[in-house]
Amino acid sequence: MKAQSRTTPHLADGEHLAALGYQDSFDRSMSLWANFALGFTYLSPLVGVYSLFALAMSTGGPPSIFWLFIVGGGQLLVSLVFGEVVSQYPIHGGIYPWTRRLWGRRYAWMAAWVYIWAMIVTITSVAEFGSGFLASLFGLPTGKGWALALSAVLLLVALALNFSGTKTLARVARIGLAAELAGVIAVGLYLLIFQRQQEFSVFFNTMGVEQEGPYGQAFIGAALAGLFLFYGFEACGDVAEEVTDPARRIPRAMVMTILVGGISALFAFAGYVMAAPNLQDIVDGTDPDPIPAILSSSLGEVGAKVFLVIALTAFLSCVLSLQAAASRLLFSFARDGMLPGHAWLARVSPRSKVPVNALIVACSIPLLLCVAIYAGPEGLLTQITAFAVLGIYVAFQSVVLAAMRQRLRGWRPAGPFRLGAAGFVINVLALAYGLFAMVLLAKPGTSGDWVADWVVLIGLGAVTATGLLYLFIARPDRRSDAPAGDALEMASRLRGETSPGPDAVQAVP
Template sequence: MTSNTPNGHLGDDEHLAVLGYEGKFDRSMSLWANFALGFTYLSPLVGVYSLLAVALSTGGPPSIWWIVIVACGQLLVSLVFGEIVSQYPIHGGIYPWARRLWGRRYAWLAAWVYIWAMIVTITSVAEFGSGFVTSLLGIELTPEATLFTALGLLLLALAINFSGTRWLARIARIGLAAELIGVIGLGLYLLIFQRKHDFSVFFDTMGTAGDGSYLPVFLASALAGLFLFYGFEACGDVAEEVSDPARRIPRAMMMTIFVGAISALFSFGGYVLAAPNLEDIVAGKVADPIPSILDATLGPVGAKLFLIIAILAFISCVLSLQAAASRLLYSFARDGMLPGHTWLSKVSERSKVPTNALIVACTVPALICVLIYFNDGILVAVTSFAILGIYLSFQMVVLASLRQRFKGWKPAGPFSLGGAGTAVNVVALAYGLFAMYLLAKPGETGEFFADYVVLIGLAVVLVTGLVYLFVARPDRKSDAPQGDAIAVSDEIRRRTGAVKTQ
């Protein structure tokens, strides 16, 4: 068994030194700020607003149960990530975890997919957020208005991120408050004062299955949950800016899942139970049902107040996404794994943030926004790819973790699942593969591109990444540590006084 000296754990700088790095960032992010960052990235408000109509028209009110199913599955993934980040509390999340658990090339591919998925997610959130801004200002939602509003959101987030970690934490907390008011507060109000349906409606398929089995229809509505529960990993992307990250980040990730699930249930459930035209929504006759529900329940003034709250949530979401993406780019570049790595890995002496990586995390989504302006049909395609890409990156880390466990790795961070670790890891991998199957399953419209757009997008990213990997060989340009999970865990135990006794 393993015994530890009382309170024996590494200090932040010593832990970082064991991992081969030195601290360059301001560790001013608290547990709550770290949780706020992950929560505003996950953003139940954005997820529910974006997918309520799709979920209801596909699977009816019972599609709400996907929120519970996916939350449980992603909680298992967050537990696996928690053990990893507790041993490896370093910037970048997915990339350094995959590298230290497997190797350079494996990590490069995981990070390549994840970076593009994050960049596309930033684009999608900015595009969706533009609708709220134009509604508040009373501007017609034209392609031009969408473009300039989305660019404005990206630039505003960049300016805040440039100001440093303290401002990032402050705005993330404001975004957290906006999210909680916008989802839990509004959800409770709708449930208590505006309920027009009985709770049994969540077991009523309302004819969505036709004369056939409901199971295929229910599986098709899985996006209601799958789109919601990623973002918790962002807590680990900024690990070097968190005080006592080995303990706090695992807690922040789990808090993100728990609070996100509760918030999403209140929000989704509130809208369903308060909908005056639920049958029409389920029948697909209402493309965007939330504005009509808000107007009917809150009135014009209340609806405007909600728009302000929603805009704050969208700004915070873009902010968190940019911050997480920039830290991943920085981590990737710090190890010499990207073109222009010297430029990308620079950290501002004044604000202690990777400003050049932030510029990239703003510029590339802005360019995609311009592409969408010229072809708005690709927004759905790029958004669909983003979800599958992120889930694939997650499972690459989960698989790498399981591989190390089978080789004898026992995570040495202060957060530990103990003997349950392997079982949790196996179930998390099984869940992830099932989720990826649901996301990649071709549609049934009969149009090849529409039915296979998610797989096409993933294939393009994977092929281009593999071509670059085997032609440019960025993995050969880096001598940063890799595949050292067992060695690092042994060193941490040696330094903390943990000893193995028979």
């Protein structure tokens, strides 16, 4: 280990990890800015806005921009709860170890199982959306066959970069951060200042999107635009054992990801609306991919090509960050013996210090899903994207609920990042927000196509059912002796209020 940063008043990085029951096996070379860049490129406002801008406008019109404020505020509350948890438990894997230590093995199994599949589907979605940029940049056709081939290219290039190690991951994440900021803030400001085609009052104009019904229903329908955007900050915690001083830096990186990501998305969304030469066509749904035309008319052909390079860099960095986060979750799950083939999945390369086999899985299953999208019906990509978002929110709220349970039992977080007396109120509000978001995401559609309208709940039900079957048949929780449900005891130990057990590290006075 290169650094022995003071993560608590008593314990350095390695000592803190040892007190939690694990030994350092990764390269702690990730700084605060690299960790923030990882979360930011996972959240990726450029990817989120570009992917769902047309859907948001055709469903909710220009006022759908206000979902950025609603969802950003709610997810900021969630990130603060996560910050307290990761500050006490700076362990690889994020959702899985947090729920395990806050509640127990079975609860953690289900939370992580849903989260794994949601992340894998998210990787697939981002690669598929990014294939359009790759096709546009090189003037390739946009049919399903080319989308499959180009998605595979993005997935495999990201895998090769991830194989290189943590330093490469951090370096590419920083490049992706620069591309994101240039692609969303710089371009968004340019469009707002120099290419305005609309008045600012347009954001209060529904432009007839509600047709004969109430606008509230249309606005609710546009929620996915914000809900798809504001997650990814949890990836900062997925790589906790590769960060120096993680108990302090990761909570800060999570909050920075939400704030900077939200501002970036706001500039991008507003810029596209204000610079759209045919905004009514976008709202009417007759222009399903309006951003290239907006950029061409505003930046010219050369400027639009430059933006495509920037956007492609951001998409590649997003896929890279997603693969890295998913592989660390799989590694953490496997390290505790909770998955089939756990010894193989938990292998860390002695050369690159990354979980190579878990990375292979995080690339291979999305490749198979890309093949399914190629062979499946039109609209399948949007449907699986909605499932991914719902799965992510279910996993997030499993942490928020577990933290709330521990607070009611008297838990006072022991990491250096603490909310103090405000922690309970923030936890309650974060839980209320999460339940509200899940209701929106789980609400069946009204197209009349039963499968299409219910596919999100069908997908979640299938993942949950298979997870429960494996849990109660194979009983992985019985084969794992890693610590669980020890939030109260561990908080006391880290504060030096009780003596640690024989396997823990004694705090330095």
